[in-house]
Amino acid sequence: MIIQQLHVESFRNIRSAQLSPGNGLNLIYGQNGSGKTSLLEAIHFLGLGRSFRSHLSQRVIQEGEDKLQLFSRLAAGDDEHKLGLRRFRNGDTEVRMDGERIKKLSLLAEALPIQLITPESFALLFEGPKARRQFIDWGAFHADSSFYLNWMSVRRALKQRNQLLRDKARYQQIAFWDKEFVRYSQVVTEIRKHYVDSLNEQLKGIIGGFLPQVEVRVSFTQGWDSKSDLAELLQTQYERDISLGFTVSGPHKADLRLRVGTLPAQDALSRGQLKLLVCALRIAQGRLLQQQLNKNSIYLVDDLPSELDKQHRKLLLQELVDTHAQVFVTAIDPAAISDSLNFPPDRTFRVERGEVKVIE
Numbered sequence: 001m002i003i004q005q006l007h008v009e010s011f012r013n014i015r016s017a018q019l020s021p022g023n024g025l026n027l028i029y030g031q032n033g034s035g036k037t038s039l040l041e042a043i044h045f046l047g048l049g050r051s052f053r054s055h056l057s058q059r060v061i062q063e064g065e066d067k068l069q070l071f072s073r074l075a076a077g078d079d080e081h082k083l084g085l086r087r088f089r090n091g092d093t094e095v096r097m098d099g100e101r102i103k104k105l106s107l108l109a110e111a112l113p114i115q116l117i118t119p120e121s122f123a124l125l126f127e128g129p130k131a132r133r134q135f136i137d138w139g140a141f142h143a144d145s146s147f148y149l150n151w152m153s154v155r156r157a158l159k160q161r162n163q164l165l166r167d168k169a170r171y172q173q174i175a176f177w178d179k180e181f182v183r184y185s186q187v188v189t190e191i192r193k194h195y196v197d198s199l200n201e202q203l204k205g206i207i208g209g210f211l212p213q214v215e216v217r218v219s220f221t222q223g224w225d226s227k228s229d230l231a232e233l234l235q236t237q238y239e240r241d242i243s244l245g246f247t248v249s250g251p252h253k254a255d256l257r258l259r260v261g262t263l264p265a266q267d268a269l270s271r272g273q274l275k276l277l278v279c280a281l282r283i284a285q286g287r288l289l290q291q292q293l294n295k296n297s298i299y300l301v302d303d304l305p306s307e308l309d310k311q312h313r314k315l316l317l318q319e320l321v322d323t324h325a326q327v328f329v330t331a332i333d334p335a336a337i338s339d340s341l342n343f344p345p346d347r348t349f350r351v352e353r354g355e356v357k358v359i360e
């Protein structure tokens with residue numbers, strides 16, 4: 001998918017901006033606080049119906065305004081779509097695709113697959129497993145159309161089970177939900193496993209280029225001992241689950257392990273190397289989607305130059321360009337990007353106090 005036209009209104013400090021991005025690399029530059037990240041955030045908002053910076057979507061609406069509006073013309077091959085989103089202060093969201101109202105935000109994510117790389121992306125490695133699970137599930141969601149409903153069923157069964165655990169229910173009362181939980185957990189786990197295997201194939205080449213001296217191993221843990229049967233485990237762990245008030249084992253505890261030798265990646269790599277690893281993971285994910293479904297992701301890379309030396313900026317930019325996807329990168333100093341390229345970006349935008357201007 002390519003964004004051919006983008007119209008942003010009342011989004012953070014951007015009162016109104018209209019731009020026609022290039023099909024390849026788009027450079028967005030400007031001083032601190034000018035609105036570069038806000039522009040990326042607006043694209044992300046259009047693709048997912050939520051911000052990557054704030055859980056409170058009302059905060060992205062420009063101060064003094066009652067709604068934000070985003071509109072884009074999208075192209076995928078010969079297909080053209082119009083996608084529009086309005087978010088109101090009272091929390092209502094209105095999304096339209098080609099004039100028709102879309103109720104499920106998951107359809108948005110399907111239409112506009114976005115790969116986000118921000119300085120906060122380190123969370124993928126540092127913080128608890130949630131972000132890593134979300135990373136796997138992004139891929140599983142796109143790779144297998146049955147994933148979403150199966151995962152929703154796992155979550156429903158888990159919620160019911162945990163409620164019964166807190167109510168100190170007898171095992172017989174829980175057994176029904178265990179059956180449901182196990183059934184959908186198996187499907188979800190198979191899809192995730194298969195996805196991580198395919199991702200690893202993609203990842204090898206990219207990591208080899210970014211971090212040639214380091215051997216990074218990426219493995220999937222399913223959320224319970226892989227030698228145990230989940231149904232039996234739930235039964236044997238019932239007493240413990242009751243005392244804790246939640247379910248200890250299951251796919252809600254799945255994780256992606258990133259290791260260098262025997263150490264977790266975050267203990268073995270420098271900040272710049274970690275950034276490259278996160279980028280490699282995102283690029284591998286985008287590539288896989290391209291291969292499996294012939295769908296191009298849109299890459300949003302906030303503050304690309306930070307933490308990276310010139311050689312690695314060059315490597316990263318080249319790898320992004322080689323995806324043949326649409327890429328948006330931000331930088332304070334445009335030279336930090338153009339110095340690392342053998343060709344000019346497709347399009348360059350300068351952001352100043354919320355105003356976006358194309359630089360010819």
Ligand SMILES: Nc1ncnc2c1ncn2[C@@H]1O[C@H](COP(=O)(O)OP(=O)(O)OP(=O)(O)O)[C@@H](O)[C@H]1O
Nearest residue numbers: 012013032033034035036037038059060061062063
């Ligand atoms: N709801 C809002 N209404 C109006 N302005 C806002 C709102 N939310 C944030 N801002 C302002 O928008 C400005 C743009 O912030 P943004 O993070 O996009 O800048 P940036 O160019 O990415 O800066 P940096 O290089 O420091 O990361 C900030 O000055 C912020 O105070």
